[in-house]
Amino acid sequence: MRSRLLWALAVPALLAAHHPTPTVVLVKQADLIRRTLPGATQFFLRDVTIGKADLGRIQEQIDFTPDDPNVKFYLGKRADGQPAGTVFFPQVNTAHGPLEVGLTMTPDGVIASAVVTKATVETKPWVEEAVATGLLERFRGMRYGDSLETALSGVAPDRMARMSYYEAEVITTAVHHGLVLYHELFRD
Amino acid sequence: MTLYHLREMHRSVKLAALLFLLVLGYAYVFAFLMVKTWAGLTPAEVQATYVPAAATDTMAMPEHSTSAVQPLDLSRVPEMKHTVDTALLIQDSHIHIMIYAIVAALLSLIILGLGWPGWLRDGAIVGAFGFGALDFAGQWLMKAGLPGFAWLTILSGWGMALVYVIVLLGTIRAIVPSQVR
Secondary structure, eight states: OHHHHHHHHHHHHHHHHTSOOOEEESSOHHHHHHHHOTTOSEEEEEEEEOOHHHHHHHHHHSOOOOSSSEEEEEEEEOTTSOEEEEEEOOEEEETTEEEEEEEEEOTTSBEEEEEEEEEETTTHHHHHHHHTTTHHHHHTTOBTTSOTHHHHTTSOGGGSOHHHHHHHHHHHHHHHHHHHHHHHHOOO | OOOOOGGGSOHHHHHHHHHHHHHHHHHHHHHHHHHHHHTOSSHHHHHHHHSOOOOOOGGGSOSSOEEEEEEOOGGGOOOOOOOOOHHHHHHHHHHHHHHHHHHHHHHHHHHHTSOOOHHHHHHHHHHHHHHHHHHHHHHHHHHTTOGGGHHHHHHHHHHHHHHHHHHHHHHHHHHSOTTTO
16 A cells, blocks of 8 residues: 555656756846847847758757757947857757757857856756856857867766756757857858 | 525635635736746737747758848847747646646536526536636647647637636625625
8 A cells, every 4th residue: 555655656756757847048148149249239130041061061060950940140240340249049959958058259259158048947957056167167268179078077077966967068069069050150 | 406505604615615716816817927928818929839830841951051131129139939849738738637627626616506597507617627628628739730729728718717707706796695785
């Protein structure tokens, strides 16, 4: 009788543990664009429709299947017309829901800022623990071709929850995807 | 057939019925705000939440990437649209349909004591159970690729509210002493 009761409690709990949970916005996209392009006075949207050739090159480098064939890059320009930088939002979908990173690139293709903008109710605490290690700051100054493992190596898996380290890996994957997309799709 | 009269019940029973309805209404206010925030109140907004997005057809892609640049008003950057995928709809369904059934059963207990004519009593009971079921039927039909059923979900939500208001008014009428009325 007692074991039946335990099963009756455990099975719904196990099922609940595997449910994806609603997505939460950690930072609004417009706020991030405004905040990470402080010198910009004019903003533009570059909407890139991915072609087969570029998709092929992207898929040689990363596991990428576009949900949407259009990738949006938000450009900021200073009052004198000089570019202030570009912001875009690569997303990685996992079994625990989507994770989106807002990546701000300098005009010469270096990461100026990386911020997690979207997670889920379930993953948010893990993401926050991963971010608290300074992971996002370590992406600054990196560019396409750099090894992002350097940034990830600053996260000590033995000092944090297993899922938090997993989220650190997911964030690193999203940044990597972003660098590849920027390199292949964002051309002057 | 008279099952019982709420009017003749002990004061505590009337109090429990009234407080249940008032707190349920309190919850319904937040349910409305939640639906307004996460799903929307128009058929187009509801469809955007539940109808699955068409998968990208890589075979139909152009050979080379193309781009277009346009000025951007940052105040008009669209924020993330909450969508409900199949896994989340399963989760929502198993919680909501069960709660809808419990609420409908409690409403029915009150309805049975309101001394209504049979047609009104049975209609309200069917509405109490039916609108909740139809709400999720509409969501699943949209998930199956039938966006027109957004109307079913919207009307079911208003239907639940209508049943609630009718039962609340009937209950107040039943428990307020007739000389006061």
